[in-house]
Each structure stands twice: as C-alpha cells, then as structure tokens.
Amino acid sequence: MTKIDIISDAALKNGIRQFLETAPDIYMAGVSVDTVIFGFHHDKLKVLLLRFGNTPYFVLPGGYIKKEEDLDDAALRILQERTELQNIYLEQFYTSGNISRSNEKVAVELAFKMIGTIPNSNWFGQRFVSVCYYALVDDTKVNPVTEAFFTEVKWFDINKLPRVLYDHDNIIQKALKRLQADLDEKLAAFNLLGETFTMLELQKLYESVYQKKLVRTNFQRKMLSLGVLERLEKQYNGKSHKAPYLYRFAQTV
C-alpha cells in the first residue's frame, strides 16, 4: 500500500527542535544507520523513501545508534519504527564513509532553513559514517510511519527513483546488487511475497530483481527443483485461461 502521510509545518519544526536538543545525549556521534527497504507490488520492485521536510528530495529511512545499543538492534529498531513490522528480513551490506557523501551540505542547509534558525546543536553538521542494511518486507503488511523531519513516506519503483540526498542513490544501487546475489543463495525472495503466490508472481519478482526476462518454463522447473515450494489448490482468478496453482514457501519440508 503506497500510503502517504503528510504532517504539518509546525509539527515538523517542533519535531526537529526536540530531536536536536536530546540527540547528543542519546546517540553515538559519527555513526548512523540507513536502510533500503524493498517491497514488491504490481510486478515491480519498490523502495521505501522519506520526503525530507518540505523539499522535493527523498532519503532512505535511517537513524542513529543508541549509546548502549547493538548495531543490528539499532537497524531493527529503525526499521520497526518506520514499518511497524516484526520479524523483518535484514542484511547488512555496506558501510558508507567518504567525506564527500555527495550533496550532504545541501541537506544540512535545507534542514536549517526548515526550522528557520541555526540550531545550537551541530548534530547534522558533523561527519557520519553510515552502516547500511537492506530489508525485505511483504508490503501488504507495512504501515509506513512518518516522524521528525519527514513529511511523506512513499514506495518508489526501483527504476523510477526521485532525487535523493546524500549518497543514497549509490547505496540503493549497492543494495540491489547485493539482493541479486542473495536471492538464490539465501532464498531471500519469499520475504517479499505474501503467504501464497503463483508461479508467475514469483517469476515477475525474480525478473524485477535481476532486471531481465526469464524463460517461463525453465524458471518453473528450477523453482520446483529447489524443493521449498508447497503446492496448494488452484487459484480460479476469473481470467480467460487455465487457472494457476498457488504455492506456499515451505522451508525444509
């Protein structure tokens, strides 16, 4: 569900002010977490992005690490805050730490402009090394939540991304590359689908991840040979052709 959630200007400014006052006491300085949340709907691979304030720019869902919190726990917490999901498939794939993370200064200036004053905390101005995770979610179960400086939560087609801040475009591409590598090896695909699915849906998912067409009959043969699919009753979908079987992912049958 491409739920869109817009918050008011006043609430936005207030949220930022509050964050800046408490952040240095709560979080590690210098290290952040960014997550590339993948979803799949309408046969397309999607990424969840946040609109940065009232600007036309988007960013990856991210956050900071509490001073007494494990890195992986931080990633999970940030993800849960944003999607309200439990049991999320999460993989760390890259850490971004170049000084010039593209247009970072633009972002900081925008942040300042948004709250209409120079904050006494220099939190955003400091250098961050960002540890990046990707997550695979069943988008039908996601309930996107906005917070602090973000005015909108939106799914974007991986091939139709908006303008993003920092080096987040680079991070998204690296996430996709890693997902491609993990899809077969870790049977990761099924985290992007619902409980049941047709073979065609599964194929469209693979095609959208690998960004290329696959041969239907050979794909079907390969998936069935994995031995992890349980075949359920046929799905009569009202289309004018043979009805497909439904499948369920059944690890270690």
Next chain:
Amino acid sequence: MTKIDIISDAALKNGIRQFLETAPDIYMAGVSVDTVIFGFHHDKLKVLLLRFGNTPYFVLPGGYIKKEEDLDDAALRILQERTELQNIYLEQFYTSGNISRSNEKVAVELAFKMIGTIPNSNWFGQRFVSVCYYALVDDTKVNPVTEAFFTEVKWFDINKLPRVLYDHDNIIQKALKRLQADLDEKLAAFNLLGETFTMLELQKLYESVYQKKLVRTNFQRKMLSLGVLERLEKQYNGKSHKAPYLYRFAQTV
C-alpha cells in the same frame, strides 16, 4: 616471509602514551577500521596478526579514521603502514558494532596495565563500531611493520589461529566466507600469488580458500577455460617427474 619484529618495553610504553595524547584531536571517535590481510605460502592460506603488547593475545591490524579522511582511504593507509605495499586488493565486507564485542574489557585492562598507569585519555574505553576490510597480498612483497602497542607481526595459518582479542575471530571467519564468494566472481585469487605460478600452486590456493580438495584435471580445465591465464615456458624444477608450465595472470588478453 614470516618476519618477526620485536620492540622494547620502553619504546612500547612511550608509543602508547604518545598515541593517547594526540588521538582525540586527529581521529574520528567511535569508528575504527580492522583489516584481515590474507597471504598464501607453503600451500596454506595465512592471516597477518599483531601481538598485543607483551600479552599472548593477537589482534587484526587496524586503526582509526582521520577526521578529514575517506573511509576507504583510511583502510588503505592502515594497510600500507603495516605492509609497505602499494596497489593492494582491498574489499570492505562487514561492520561490527555490537556493544559486547566479546572480551573487549580484557583488552582495555591489558592496555592500561602495559603502560603502568591509568591514562588521562579514555580513548580505548569508548565504544567502537569497526568497519572491516579484507586484503589480498603477495606475501613475498610484504614487509611487516610494527608500531605503537604491538610487539610482533606474524603470519598465521587460517586453521591455526592464536587467541585473538575482541571479536576478531568472528571477523576473520566472516572475511574467509566473503573471500570464498569473491574468489571466482572477481578473480581475486591471483592477488595472492606472485607474478608467475604453476597450476598446482593455483589449485592449492583454491583448496585452502574453499577448505576442500578439488579434482586436479577438472580444476585445470576450468582455470584454462577462464581465458585469463597466459602460459609461459615450462618450469624445470629438478623434481623427478614431468615439469609443469608456468602461468601468468593476464586479464583481458
């Protein structure tokens, strides 16, 4: 060459004192870099480790990131400081950031004991998130260099590692797993060998990385089919059997 370099107690204490005085001004707090340096000799895969002070514990070569330095540049600098090599094959593979990075407190206590006093800087006591890289080097060209708190630089067989501090054992195993994945895909193996090598040497390298025996004839067929090996003159090695060819790695012939 398993060069061993031992420095004096006085020089050691002095090095630590000096480091602690200047570190907070020079380096980012909270973020460190660790490198798993792989080498290959006597048909074994090796890892370069540093002896921590006068203790029996070893650690990975690591360091900190200068305030105005890119993350990748920091990894390269740390590696060059330790090996005096240029053009090193380097891959970032993991970032370790759990609060309880195993026996960290032991290490800190040891560090304090070594310099015989509580340092005014709490540098070592702070929490670090460590970005980990692995490097592939031709060990015949490495000139291991000791520094600061380390009293010895030594190559260890991947299967005969000493006791290591922090979570460095975990990091080494993760590095090996990643190397296994990269070996074929990125033709990474040749960075571990000298300019020329025999097919058997190459096979022993693959076997030591994958930790399993390979069938000689099929391995040879596969390597030759890659199209990246240039066959040179035979190597008369004085052994009582047919002399093998030498090969050179020739990318994009």
Next chain:
DNA sequence: ATCTATTGTATCAAAATGATACAATAATGC
C-alpha cells in the same frame, strides 16, 4: 462450438561438470 491466452509438463539439444584413462616427462635406482 470455436477462439484465445495462459499454464503445466515433456522433450531434445547444448553446455557444464564429474570421473577416469592414458601418454609424456624428468629424475631415481639398478
């Protein structure tokens, strides 16, 4: 009843992999 689009399965060729055989070579021992 026929047409159309899609699904499930079968089949054949081509490529990759696994297993084995064997001739060539270079020192060793007689």
Next chain:
DNA sequence: GCATTATTGTATCATTTTGATACAATAGAT
C-alpha cells in the same frame, strides 16, 4: 642405459544442468 616412479597435460565418457521448443489442458470470450 633402462625400467621405475611421481606428476603433468590432455582426452574421453557419463551425468547433470541449462536453454529452447513443442504441446496438451484449461477457462473464459466470442
């Protein structure tokens, strides 16, 4: 010298995997 031994380079065959195509079954549209 000459057979012996260990290793190397290549060939060959069977098996498995992959790519490409054919075709019957189905379910609604006409």
